Amino acid sequence: MEPSTLETVLTAVAAGRLTVAEALDRLKPPEVRWDHDRRRRRGFSETVLGTGKTFDQVLEAVETARERPVLVTRVDPAWGPELERRVPDAVHHPVARAVTVGPLPPVRTGPPVAIVTAGTADRPVAEEARLTLRVAGIPTEVVYDVGVAGIHRLFGVLDTLRRARVVICIAGMEGALPGVVAALLAVPVIGVPTSVGLGAHAGGFAPLLTMLNSCAEGLAVVNIDNGFGAARLAQLIWQTAAPPEEA
Amino acid sequence: MEPSTLETVLTAVAAGRLTVAEALDRLKPPEVRWDHDRRRRRGFSETVLGTGKTFDQVLEAVETARERPVLVTRVDPAWGPELERRVPDAVHHPVARAVTVGPLPPVRTGPPVAIVTAGTADRPVAEEARLTLRVAGIPTEVVYDVGVAGIHRLFGVLDTLRRARVVICIAGMEGALPGVVAALLAVPVIGVPTSVGLGAHAGGFAPLLTMLNSCAEGLAVVNIDNGFGAARLAQLIWQTAAPPEEA
Amino acid sequence: MEPSTLETVLTAVAAGRLTVAEALDRLKPPEVRWDHDRRRRRGFSETVLGTGKTFDQVLEAVETARERPVLVTRVDPAWGPELERRVPDAVHHPVARAVTVGPLPPVRTGPPVAIVTAGTADRPVAEEARLTLRVAGIPTEVVYDVGVAGIHRLFGVLDTLRRARVVICIAGMEGALPGVVAALLAVPVIGVPTSVGLGAHAGGFAPLLTMLNSCAEGLAVVNIDNGFGAARLAQLIWQTAAPPEEA
């Protein structure tokens, strides 16, 4: 804590302008510390991750943000409507398990980030990725349910994937799709293992290992269910060809 | 130990026909106990697994077998030539890490068991499977190096696989091939994960998990590097359509 | 997305026949993509796996299926009655955690697939396997609760198992039964580890490892609790001796 802050508060207590309880509350350390420098340094502002936070901490984070839009990920289903009620401009996106606050920027022109899932159940992860890119103004195109158990479905959408600048490929179960997709394309592919599976799936470790061990060259892997992280990586790659300054 | 055996030995010692050392040697428990009933019960005779055995134990097993041919798997590279020297009719198969003893039966007619590998390095496992089936008189056809990183190579051999009665599909690395193959065929497919891999491959657990979690329906899985077990399973399935009695 | 579809929708919007909201809804990517080719390619049609899907996605899948019967596996207990209410011909099978839609085919003649469980608690997995085979018209015979802790119970049903063309053997706890069963039979045995267990059971990994490491030759293994996958594998093996065309 800054000594000057402490002095100010103690002076106020001494003068009777603050009760001891009020003073203690002022002097407690801040629970949320925004990285206000992130946009300058990385090209995007900080995001609020809901996991492990209380509702009040999320609310404090949203209210102390200096920029708009704010993206809140992994929100408890019950928090979405409550945030919409208490925060102006908040919009709940239930499938993506996210909330956005403030107007979104226009979508930029250029080849999209293709988001492809192996199964229908992978949709929440795909939506988190799509929304994260939408908030950043990056164009996307989504294709669902083209898993390797019916591989001709993949060949039917191959042209869509070839037109993309980057591909995010999301798969649970055995997670073989990203390797098969990467082996067919000349653009970067980001594999996202999901926790959708049964039995020896180990909460997503099975598809994670599949992707890490893929014999397809040049497959990027991110954490299980991490649609947000995949989107950020896709954004950075997308901007390699079209830097933010050009927008 | 049978009481009668013990009595016989003790009598011989008492009569001076056996020294104490000889008696101890006769009374020591046998280290190898053949399952002579296996052919009647299961349709094939017992195999000698070299792993963990000493050379003398393997030799004892081969010499006490009542049937020919005998298959010895997982033989130490140094044992092959030694067995060829000491056992009549022994043949060393170095790639398959195996030895056969005695004449092999003729190969039966019918659709073959196709053996397909994802990589060149999976060849020892494929050879163990092929030799096991050869010893049982089951026809085989082998196809190497058609991994998913160049999936068109698989489509080039699809007709071969469709003509098979059973397919054994062997893959290390991420082990995605068996699921992709199974999804394209109407015959039983047996996946064999191998220990060929790098990094987070975990000695073959990565492709093992991939195969167990495959979204392709009806894929049989066996242990890592278990070409022998895959062949036995293929034999039992092959004989479903052509029982041994018909041979 | 097909360019032609896009053009049709845009034309309709331009003509005022569609609102923007309606157009967006039409243009959203389909969440379920049926593999309509699966029957021709593999001998059975695609199944709807309930895991990870929403009720609406399951409903969409059932309604867009081109064939009957449809099998839905791993349905939420609450969905069964709701599907029966909303889908004609839907039947909920609560023990098997499944729903079938449409008339089932007649049961074919021939040696059955025997389904044997080690414990009473393995019944849901056995029922999923039995129902899957029933939907495919394959005959079955079920035997419960013959675990190795009272191995004479197994010998009492051995004749039943010997009459089968394929055996599915389901076991939780230490999962020793499939190896013991396989060692006594001359037909293919499929081991299914289950998540029924205590302590160091690791959610079914303990019996899974037991089956993979079995010293009984020729045991096929599928994923934990995967009664459906075991049934599909059994069907493919069963049809090896009696191809679907012969039915």
Place this chain on the structure above:
Amino acid sequence: MEPSTLETVLTAVAAGRLTVAEALDRLKPPEVRWDHDRRRRRGFSETVLGTGKTFDQVLEAVETARERPVLVTRVDPAWGPELERRVPDAVHHPVARAVTVGPLPPVRTGPPVAIVTAGTADRPVAEEARLTLRVAGIPTEVVYDVGVAGIHRLFGVLDTLRRARVVICIAGMEGALPGVVAALLAVPVIGVPTSVGLGAHAGGFAPLLTMLNSCAEGLAVVNIDNGFGAARLAQLIWQTAAPPEEA
């Protein structure tokens, strides 16, 4: 196998132009199957991975390649000099554990791929990445030994990293460096965990988990020690801004 090939060989045997042994040799399945289409499809030709292969298989692969240069990775230390002796234009790169065959293309202009390691012992992985990019004609800049235990060393090279188009960050031990680096940059960062470590390092799983769980947004992860895969991913990202056709 092609029926025509078989017929040709059998005819030659019948005519006495081939012995049975020669015929068997001709009819054995090829062990190496080149993916000659890879350059057209993915923008780079296939690489020969030495792991698990015999020397003869590697030699066959190099000799049947249709393109130059060929990159051979993970070569046994003893093979390098032998390949140099037997293959024209082969060059052994011992630190990178690789061999290149044929003249390398010129290095293209543009911002380099920065390759940064946390420790001195990570150098072989860095060299494999550098050589892979060199073979592809992508410019690189290498920085060694800037681990987080002396984080000011990182700040000393930050300008170098900011000038790069992509960063490959290699770290063993706890693997914290890639997350710290990514958090400071606006370009894509690829984390490569290495097997350099002690105790509970688990062969590289510890830094692998660190990178996957990084709270730095947009970090791409590849397999343990996979310098080659990181380079291929970096190449695909680099070409996003400068497609191969422009070279």
Place this chain on the structure above:
Amino acid sequence: MEPSTLETVLTAVAAGRLTVAEALDRLKPPEVRWDHDRRRRRGFSETVLGTGKTFDQVLEAVETARERPVLVTRVDPAWGPELERRVPDAVHHPVARAVTVGPLPPVRTGPPVAIVTAGTADRPVAEEARLTLRVAGIPTEVVYDVGVAGIHRLFGVLDTLRRARVVICIAGMEGALPGVVAALLAVPVIGVPTSVGLGAHAGGFAPLLTMLNSCAEGLAVVNIDNGFGAARLAQLIWQTAAPPEEA
């Protein structure tokens, strides 16, 4: 059980002063066995860990304690108010998931134990540590949310950390902060991994491995979420420079 106790009870039963049921109740073994010697031996009294206990067992423990204050950790949220109602001087600390009973000692003078967290969600662990030190009369200073994804936030509080005698550093996700902090300081640092994370976080094993493998020299590690254990270790280190006798 002491023979004398048994005799007393039996005598009372014989005399009709106790019913059999009352006697059985008296003779049942005590469920809680206080380590009354702990303060003399270790410098602090025993703590009541709520995990796995029933409410009645916790209550019995509190009521049979010979000293005040008593610290109860990991209390069920519902137990706090109930303990406040039934035990004089009990105070519930909901964020720390703890209850204290009896007056706390004054805070000693000297450099504080700094408690720093990587994220907002790590606060309960930090509070448990802070309260444990408060109960022992050790001064603390808390700093929240200075994770490595915005490392300049750490540099902003470095002076605070340098003034501390010991630092407790709490981090979930990839757990890189304690290593980075330790590398910058000349005082002992205690790393506490937390269960706050996503995907391949493995319930806190990921940050645990990160801290154990840290290349920063001299980092102490305690169990996942173990704010209490970190505080006890910090107390013992703190007292190295200022033994309890000096207080």
Place this chain on the structure above:
Amino acid sequence: MEPSTLETVLTAVAAGRLTVAEALDRLKPPEVRWDHDRRRRRGFSETVLGTGKTFDQVLEAVETARERPVLVTRVDPAWGPELERRVPDAVHHPVARAVTVGPLPPVRTGPPVAIVTAGTADRPVAEEARLTLRVAGIPTEVVYDVGVAGIHRLFGVLDTLRRARVVICIAGMEGALPGVVAALLAVPVIGVPTSVGLGAHAGGFAPLLTMLNSCAEGLAVVNIDNGFGAARLAQLIWQTAAPPEEA
């Protein structure tokens, strides 16, 4: 199924004495198969394990048992009262999570089985062990809460342990107590790891590994939380010195 049973049922259907539904119900395979031979073979009758069973299956098991008393372990808390209501002589033991049905045998004379726990929270496992031994008529003596964090508490009860014929030692957390106890005694000690723990406790795998790796010679280990199995092992050891026939 027995052919004779099938014939009887079909005849009854043909005669109109059974409806088809009734016939199907009679012909369904029995779900519970008692091992009525267990007492003769092993010295104790079969137990009903509640885990994974439905209430109806447990009820069927209890009602078809040929002997009394019956022990039912791991019963759902809600089932206890229901079984007491529906089954004569059923008694619910909530701490032991068990139900007994029928009168218990008298307790035999002889040195008891000592049951000692490291913590208060290990009580349910201790109670399951105590009750299992009580049902078998084996004398027990229970000592709670003597963990190694206050090792003098152990020395206080050492005489009790030395008087026992067998010791069951139950411990969660790090599970060090059984090794320390075994090292002090000349009687067999059975270690039972429990799932009571925090953080890196891994559901009881931590104390399990501790006990398996103990440097104390001659420590028997059973599964996590397996108070029942420990009791059965203790009973078999106890009877080594006092066979059931002597009772």
Place this chain on the structure above:
Amino acid sequence: MEPSTLETVLTAVAAGRLTVAEALDRLKPPEVRWDHDRRRRRGFSETVLGTGKTFDQVLEAVETARERPVLVTRVDPAWGPELERRVPDAVHHPVARAVTVGPLPPVRTGPPVAIVTAGTADRPVAEEARLTLRVAGIPTEVVYDVGVAGIHRLFGVLDTLRRARVVICIAGMEGALPGVVAALLAVPVIGVPTSVGLGAHAGGFAPLLTMLNSCAEGLAVVNIDNGFGAARLAQLIWQTAAPPEEA
């Protein structure tokens, strides 16, 4: 170190009777600390475990032992002959990987400890157990190679097992034998998993988990390959019926 020892040495140095180097050598802490009290306390003397020790440390241990015989386990194959050469009465037992020093006691009368192995390769573990019991004067009977893949072999030796007081059952691969054996007997059975296996055997963890999860009641488990520990446990159980004093 004892102050008196230190004083003696310093006095000798001062008097010139010891050089500084000699004094340092005398004052260095002893590396081996015999537990001379073990026989009184536990009924057997301490054993020397070779693992991790240097030859000199083993030699020091043997030479400082106060009792005979001494058992040394896990000796390096090269140490056996060297110990025989340097220590009077030392005998090397190469299969058991052990050395005994001094005359062995007579074998006591009574039912033996039966030692049964599932495979031929488990023999070293069986020999370690047999020798440990021999050194303690406990009678044994050994039966090899009766694994569950040919379960009739087990029934052939069942009478032998029923005559034993305790059974040690040793198995690698899937480790199912101990559970099957225990389910057939009324005496305590000790399961010893071994590291003999292939693929997903995980160095013996697969059979270890099998034994821990066995549905056979009352199976004791010890560490992987721990023939010594199994023997010590068997000895303690054996002595329950025949205390050492009675010998």
Place this chain on the structure above:
Amino acid sequence: MEPSTLETVLTAVAAGRLTVAEALDRLKPPEVRWDHDRRRRRGFSETVLGTGKTFDQVLEAVETARERPVLVTRVDPAWGPELERRVPDAVHHPVARAVTVGPLPPVRTGPPVAIVTAGTADRPVAEEARLTLRVAGIPTEVVYDVGVAGIHRLFGVLDTLRRARVVICIAGMEGALPGVVAALLAVPVIGVPTSVGLGAHAGGFAPLLTMLNSCAEGLAVVNIDNGFGAARLAQLIWQTAAPPEEA
């Protein structure tokens, strides 16, 4: 690389003062980057870890160090004599697997760091810790072989441990000693798990988990076999009471 360095080299090449090969050599990035600031920042200078480095890299590190003494840990046994030959003042410490270069500072006065091992085989880890503290001038006292299997040996050295300011406690096998020691002392205890063990020891993970889950409060844990890290932590704690400036 600094632009100025590059310019200088290029100028020299242009002037013919450097060949191209010499220039390339000068321009290659340095492989070792000393953290010369470490002493000022942390109170001790950087150490050279031998793991994963080549001999030449270790030599370069030693030669470019600006301070003496230098400590090199985890040196290959063959490197010690070679370093003694090539580096003035180098001393090889084979048991500690370390080399020191330059004169060591005097040992400071004050209570020592006690180093206690559970087994004789843990000595190399103890020696690494002792030497690291010796190089830092911290007094130590070493006690070997007081494991919990003969716990009275621990009580015999308790006075030694109580006189210490910090205790390092090293244990393999089940690793119970540090928890037992910590529970008896009022000073900080640092637990070091070692890789000495058998069977399910998992390379040291078993004792690591034991220490992390210890119910003894306030036990610090470091990585497996990390005697060096334990010593650094002990040094920082020791200096809490006696800062380096006071020396």
